[in-house]
Amino acid sequence: MNMVNIKINNKDVKVAKGTSILNAAKEVGITIPNLCYHPDQEVKANCRVCVVEVEGARTLQASCATEVKEGMVIRTNTQKVRQSRKVVIELLLANHDMDCTSCKKNNQCDLQEIAANIGVRESRFENVLVKQEIDTSSSSIERNPNKCIRCGRCIQMCSEVQGLAILDYVGRGGSVDVKPAFGMYLNNAACVACGQCSVVCPVAAITEKEDIEQVWEAINNPNITVVVQTAPAVRVSLGEEFGLEPGKIVTGKLVASLRALGFDKIFDTDFTADLTIIEEGHELLKRLSDGGTLPMLTSCCPGWVNFIEQYYPELLPHLSSCKSPQQMFGALVKGYYAEKIGKKPKDVYSVSIMPCTAKKFEAKREEMSVDGENLDVDIVLTTRELAKMLRQAGVDFTILEEEEYDTPFGLSSGAGVIFGATGGVMEAALRTVYEVVTGKTLENLDFMAVRGLEGIKEAKVDLDGTIVKVAVAHSLSKAKQIMELIKEGKADYSFIEIMCCPGGCIGGGGQPFGGTDELRIKRTNAIYEADKGLPIRKSHENPAVSELYKEFLIEPLGEKSHHLLHTKYVNRKK
Amino acid sequence: MQVKEALDKYGRTPDKLIGAMLAYQKSTLCNYLTEDDIKEFAKETKLPVSRVYSIASFYSLLSTEERGENIVQVCYDVPCYINDSVNIVNELEKILEIKMGQTTKDGLFTIEYSSCLGCCDKAPAMQIGATLYGNLTPDKISSILSTYRRKKDE
Ligand code: SF4
Ligand code: SF4
Ligand code: SF4
Ligand code: FES
Numbered sequence: 001m002n003m004v005n006i007k008i009n010n011k012d013v014k015v016a017k018g019t020s021i022l023n024a025a026k027e028v029g030i031t032i033p034n035l036c037y038h039p040d041q042e043v044k045a046n047c048r049v050c051v052v053e054v055e056g057a058r059t060l061q062a063s064c065a066t067e068v069k070e071g072m073v074i075r076t077n078t079q080k081v082r083q084s085r086k087v088v089i090e091l092l093l094a095n096h097d098m099d100c101t102s103c104k105k106n107n108q109c110d111l112q113e114i115a116a117n118i119g120v121r122e123s124r125f126e127n128v129l130v131k132q133e134i135d136t137s138s139s140s141i142e143r144n145p146n147k148c149i150r151c152g153r154c155i156q157m158c159s160e161v162q163g164l165a166i167l168d169y170v171g172r173g174g175s176v177d178v179k180p181a182f183g184m185y186l187n188n189a190a191c192v193a194c195g196q197c198s199v200v201c202p203v204a205a206i207t208e209k210e211d212i213e214q215v216w217e218a219i220n221n222p223n224i225t226v227v228v229q230t231a232p233a234v235r236v237s238l239g240e241e242f243g244l245e246p247g248k249i250v251t252g253k254l255v256a257s258l259r260a261l262g263f264d265k266i267f268d269t270d271f272t273a274d275l276t277i278i279e280e281g282h283e284l285l286k287r288l289s290d291g292g293t294l295p296m297l298t299s300c301c302p303g304w305v306n307f308i309e310q311y312y313p314e315l316l317p318h319l320s321s322c323k324s325p326q327q328m329f330g331a332l333v334k335g336y337y338a339e340k341i342g343k344k345p346k347d348v349y350s351v352s353i354m355p356c357t358a359k360k361f362e363a364k365r366e367e368m369s370v371d372g373e374n375l376d377v378d379i380v381l382t383t384r385e386l387a388k389m390l391r392q393a394g395v396d397f398t399i400l401e402e403e404e405y406d407t408p409f410g411l412s413s414g415a416g417v418i419f420g421a422t423g424g425v426m427e428a429a430l431r432t433v434y435e436v437v438t439g440k441t442l443e444n445l446d447f448m449a450v451r452g453l454e455g456i457k458e459a460k461v462d463l464d465g466t467i468v469k470v471a472v473a474h475s476l477s478k479a480k481q482i483m484e485l486i487k488e489g490k491a492d493y494s495f496i497e498i499m500c501c502p503g504g505c506i507g508g509g510g511q512p513f514g515g516t517d518e519l520r521i522k523r524t525n526a527i528y529e530a531d532k533g534l535p536i537r538k539s540h541e542n543p544a545v546s547e548l549y550k551e552f553l554i555e556p557l558g559e560k561s562h563h564l565l566h567t568k569y570v571n572r573k574k
Numbered sequence: 575m576q577v578k579e580a581l582d583k584y585g586r587t588p589d590k591l592i593g594a595m596l597a598y599q600k601s602t603l604c605n606y607l608t609e610d611d612i613k614e615f616a617k618e619t620k621l622p623v624s625r626v627y628s629i630a631s632f633y634s635l636l637s638t639e640e641r642g643e644n645i646v647q648v649c650y651d652v653p654c655y656i657n658d659s660v661n662i663v664n665e666l667e668k669i670l671e672i673k674m675g676q677t678t679k680d681g682l683f684t685i686e687y688s689s690c691l692g693c694c695d696k697a698p699a700m701q702i703g704a705t706l707y708g709n710l711t712p713d714k715i716s717s718i719l720s721t722y723r724r725k726k727d728e
Contacts, residue, residue, distance in 0.1 A: 165622030170631045173689070181627035182609050182638075 002159040006072040021063035021074055022050055030076055033085060033114040036151035037064040037203050041160070045153050047505070049088045049114060052076045060084055082118065089115050093127035096173075097146035103204050105477040108513055110202035111149060131254035132177075137185035139364050139366020140193035140209055140357040141509075143198055145189075148178050148205035154197035161502055165478030166191045178205075190574045192476065194500045195357030195382075198370040208357050208382045208510055212389055215379055219262040224259070225341065228407070229329045230254055232270055232420030233505035234383050236526035240512045241387035242397040247522030249530050252402020252436045252459075257386075258353075259403060260395045267409035269352065270416030272325040272332065274427070275548070276300060277539035279565055280322045281432045282382065282556040284495055293317040295471075298425050300324040301510070302362035303500030305569065307476050312483045313571035321566040323420065326352050326359055327368050330376025331564040334369075336552055342554060345374045352377050353386050355420070355508030358500065367567055382510025411544040414445075414531030421527045422474035422504035423450035424456060428498040430461055430470070431538045438464045451522060457483065458493075467546055473506075475500040496560050511515040575601035577614040586619050591629065595636055604639040612638070618685050631714070634688045642677040647688035648700040665712040669719060682726060683719070695707035 008025055015024040020043070022032050035047040045065035052063045052260055055073035060081065063074075075081065092111065100106055103172045135143040138457060150169070154180060159165035166189050170177045180189035185507045198206040212542040218226050239248040258266045284296050299305060299320040307317060323331065329352065334345040341348075352359065361367065363377040370376055380390070390397055404410065415431055418424030427447045433443050449459040450470070455478040461468045471493045473482050485491040501507045503520035577600055584594035595615060599607055607615075607630050616623040630636045634647060648654070648663055663674060666685050670678050677684040692698050696708025707718055 076689045159622065159625075168622070168624035168628040170628055172632045172634075181612070181624040 004068055004070045004072075005386035006068050006070075007075055008074045013376070015068055017067050017068075020137065021052055021054075021061070021066050021068060021072075024068050025052075025063065025076055032063050033039070033118060034064055035110055035114070035149060036153065037571060038156075038516070040434075041147055041153060041156045041200075043155075045093075047088065047151055048464045049085055051081060051084055051088075053078050053081055060521075067454045067510070078411060085114075085118050086120055089118065089120050090123055090125055093120070093123055093151050094127050095129050095151070096127075097129055097131065097144075098127065104207050104210065105204035105513070109204060133216045135185055136209070137187040138191065138193055138209065138361070138474065139187075140360045141186065141187060141191075141195050141198055141206060142209050143206050144204060145177055145179065147203045149203055150176055150178055151202060152178070153200040153249045154178065154206055156203055157196045157200050161475050161477060162192075162194060162196060162500075163475075163480050164190070164192065167197060188574070190310050192303050192310065192500065193358040193361045193509075194303035194306075194476070196501060197509075198357065199507075199511065199513060199515045201297065201513075206383060209360060210385060211360070211379050211381060212385050212392075215351055215381060215389070218351070218378070224347055224349050225264045225343055226262070226351060227265045227267060227333050227337070228258055228351045228353060229267045229272075230258070230353045231355055231505060232273065232417050232527065233325070233508060233511070234353050234386070235530065236420065236506060236523040237355065237383055237511050238387060239397075241384070242390075244398065246519050249526050250397075252404070253397060253400045254353075256400040256403040257390055257395055257397055260400070261389055261393055263351070267329070268405050268412050268416070269325050269329055269354075269410030270279075270419070271409045271524040271542070271544060272328040273416035273419040273425075273543045274539035274545050275299075276325050276327055276419075276425075276563065277320055277428050277432050278545060278549075278556050279446050279548075279561055280300055280320050281329075281436065281539075282428050283320055283322065284433065285437065286557065288494060295491055295496045296320055298495075298497045299567075300355070300425060301358070301499050301501075303358035304476070304479060306358060306361070306572075307390050307479060307500065308483070309569055309572040310573045310574055312482075312487075313573050315483060316487055316571065318486065319569055321568070323368075323417075323565055323567045324359070324362065326354065326380070327362065327567070328565045329409070330363070330368065331370050332548075334371065334374055334380065335564050337409070337535070345371055347398070349378050350376065351379050351381060353383065354380050355383050355505045356380075356431045356501075357382060357509040358487070358509075359529060370564060373522045376541055383508075383511060384512060387512070408544050410459070410540060410548070412534075412536075413539050413542045414534040415539040416542070417530045417534065418527055421451070421524045422499050423447075423452070423472045423497065424504065424527065425499075426450045426459075426472050426495070428471055428508050428539055429495065429497075430459075433468075434461065435538065437466075440464075442538075450497075451524075453517065453524070468494045470495045470497075472497045474504050475502045476500055521542075577611055578618065581615070581618050588619060588621060591615065591621070591626070592633065592636075593620055594722040595630065598635060604644055605643070606639055634686070640677065642681050642684040643726070644683050644702050646683055646685045646700060646702050646719075647691070648674075648685070649689070649691045649698065651690040651694075652688035653690075653694040654698040657697040659710075661712050662698050662700065662710050662715065665715045666719075669672070669716055682722065 003014045034050040038045045043065045045062045050063045051060035054061045132145040196524045235251040239250040297318045333350045338345045338348040358381045405563040415428035457472040506523035507520045580594040582600035584590040616626040699708040
């Protein structure tokens with residue numbers, strides 16, 4: 001590697017050519033405050049809080065946007081630098097709703113943290129904020145313009161990664177805002193509710209819609225049985241909220257923490273992930289043998305379903321009719337489990353803990369109710385909201401002893417766990433489809449070709465002579481490419497997995513704030529590690545699933561499945 | 575002029591968009607771009623609607639809100655400000671009986687701020703359409719406006 005010699009605060013350092021001053025300083029243990037910078041995004045250099053002194057330069061330099069040069073002499077902590085950072089922060093605060101103590105991101109806000117770290121003690125500028133309406137139109141996310149610092153991170157996320165460009169700068173100068181075109185509310189703006197914008201927002205300008213209070217109420221009502229399900233991706237990210245190392249698997253602690261909060265039954269969405277594989281696998285085989293619409297597209301991600309319904313409704317026949325694991329779970333809770341424990345569906349409250357904001361929307365779809373009266377999933381909480389509940393209750397997550405899920409919906413296979421990462425649904429499906437079709441035991445369970453963070457992945461599988469070609473895509477800009485291929489008749493695949501969020505659900509819009517590719521890789525590794533550690537790694541070998549078919553569902557794609565586990569889609573083109 | 579015509583003339587690449595939007599807006603006589611216009615520009619140039627809207631909202635020569643026949647733009651930058659552009663603004667608001675950003679009932683004038691007009695030597699300055707007025711004092715405003723009233727009557 002090409003290295004350059006520089007001096008940071010009188011210390012000689014060697015760093016790779018092309019490194020920004022900001023990252024070079026990080027390498028030697030100096031954190032330069034920054035707001036608009038994001039490691040996975042283009043440099044924007046609009047916040048100016050990262051300034052440093054560079055010898056020979058006339059003015060202070062934005063360290064995120066300045067590459068190191070041979071012989072460069074940099075000072076990150078001079079009086080001039082400190083003063084100037086303070087002014088930048090004070091100016092931002094002068095146009096900011098400063099109700100920190102009641103803010104949704106109190107203690108989790110980059111602006112607050114920087115103000116504290118650099119020692120802002122006064123506001124020399126009068127607050128000029130003109131309060132605007134908070135956009136609460138979406139059932140998934142909330143946009144609070146009074147908190148926005150116009151850094152542009154959400155804009156890049158929504159346009160570059162998701163290819164949607166719902167948000168952009170509007171206006172100029174002091175009155176610029178970041179919002180949808182024509183002053184539209186999010187629910188009218190063809191936003192898919194993925195929440196990716198909220199993950200990268202450094203302040204509380206875009207957050208999940210908070211639904212914690214309803215859950216406390218249900219827990220405190222003695223007449224109600226509160227059942228909770230936990231999505232695969234939550235177990236590899238929740239620890240981050242409590243300072244544990246990213247990529248730590250905290251399944252047992254997660255279960256224990258939910259019990260500590262007072263949930264009555266703690267189940268695992270991985271169980272219905274296994275069930276999804278059985279139903280979806282059989283649907284694929286049926287389409288292959290009956291000449292049904294191919295390629296078949298997975299349907300377990302509501303952000304993606306929102307996308308195809310709004311942007312490519314003409315391709316809806318490709319979408320599997322399977323509900324998502326969350327909704328299969330909800331349907332089983334209200335349409336099977338309630339009766340089993342001698343309760344009315346309305347007396348069983350079903351909560352799900354998801355890495356996802358779009359699932360809040362999905363749970364509220366009117367067709368997601370088996371009796372037409374009660375929602376199958378009453379409330380969806382994100383990973384972040386669960387962490388908030390634990391903090392509210394004073395539960396010390398880090399010292400909890402590991403506990404086990406309840407039966408019967410607590411048992412799952414490794415195939416269910418890997419649903420949390422891009423490629424996981426495909427791999428899980430292949431493990432089952434291969435054995436169902438060939439009657440042989442799959443020797444190597446790891447389909448490496450569909451793993452990892454590459455945008456679009458392909459694989460070929462030999463099912464006893466029939467070659468099946470599959471593809472996997474994550475993020476909606478990549479989904480769009482696949483949709484165009486299908487429209488042009490060039491997608492010669494049988495089965496395609498699509499996840500809305502970069503990295504799949506481990507990178508979901510409800511995961512801890514501040515997600516980066518570096519974190520996504522760690523969480524992904526943890527997901528596959530969790531899979532490897534389980535005694536059962538194929539969905540069709542999950543004994544609880546077999547039991548459910550024997551006792552209740554009878555057969556895949558049968559009448560009961562049709563009613564409880566499958567759904568229809570709507571053309572919602574805007 | 576149609577949106578398509580403007581784009582045929584200027585080209586459909588992003589760098590040509592502003593020129594095309596200005597020409598089109600001028601031809602409409604109502605001095606602004608409607609929601610449908612912006613959507614059509616976006617579709618034709620294959621740019622996101624939010625981007626085209628963002629551009630239209632950024633430049634003071636373009637508008638996303640209905641404006642009058644004559645756009646009176648007073649410079650809001652420092653040299654004009656320290657040369658008492660405030661008095662010009664007050665006078666305009668008094669004569670036209672509207673506030674900055676508003677349009678007169680007869681649809682003849684819209685008054686708004688603009689960024690630097692590039693004639694700081696003649697501060698305070700304003701422009702109406704493409705005509706520049708410098709070295710302004712409040713007593714000059716009334717006669718300037720009446721030339722536009724007269725033009726309308728002719
Ligand atoms: S939720 Fe997703 S689609 Fe909606 S604005 Fe945010 S990033 Fe864009
Ligand atoms: S909403 Fe958040 S991410 Fe978007 S510009 Fe405002 S502060 Fe930045
Ligand atoms: S990828 Fe996962 S977290 Fe993201 S929208 Fe889809 S289901 Fe939700
Ligand atoms: S982080 Fe460098 S300018 Fe914003």
